[in-house]
Amino acid sequence: MPEDLAAQALDLTEDYPRSPRAFFAGYILAGRMLDKCRALLNGTAGEYEYNCRLDRLFLEFSGINADDFKAFVATGATDEEVAEWINAKAKPHSPAEIAVWNFALKCGRICELPPDRQAWVQEYLLRHVKPELHGRVLFNFDLLDAEEGRLG
Secondary structure, eight states: OOHHHHHHOOOTTTSOOOOTTOOBTTBSSHHHHHHHHHHHHHTOOTTOOTTOHHHHHHHHHHTOOHHHHHHHHTTTOOHHHHHHHHHHHSOOOOHHHHHHHHHHHHTOBGGGSOHHHHHHHHHHHHHHSOGGGGGGOOBTTHHHHHHTTOOO
16 A cells, blocks of 8 residues: 555544535545545545445546546545546536535435435434434534534
8 A cells, every 4th residue: 555545544433534515626525435435445444434325426426436436546646636536537517517416415404305314314313413413413414514523
């Protein structure tokens, strides 16, 4: 494994990846996916999963293959190099299409999810999020941000 990769990889047994809301290369979810991919390659992913359901939302929209992304990240590429790679490899979308996709996910409300997903969110919320934050979990990514200490 390149030393650059080991130096850049987070230890997700001790820290959290970026918020799913964080913009990276013009997209939400991409930076979080990068953090998880680096940690997986470094053996420090803990309970975090690369190419999970959220990652696949970005991968499907961008048209990027998860294995190709992982192989490029494994070279030890910096954030800037990964952002350039994403922008070179992603399906062409207008800035408006990207903004609509970003904000549809970023601003999606839990109450708009299908009933079975709402039930899952409620159960997860009750088990993993401090009770004082329950009333603040309204949007899709609030759950992760609350659990990871960014919603407080």
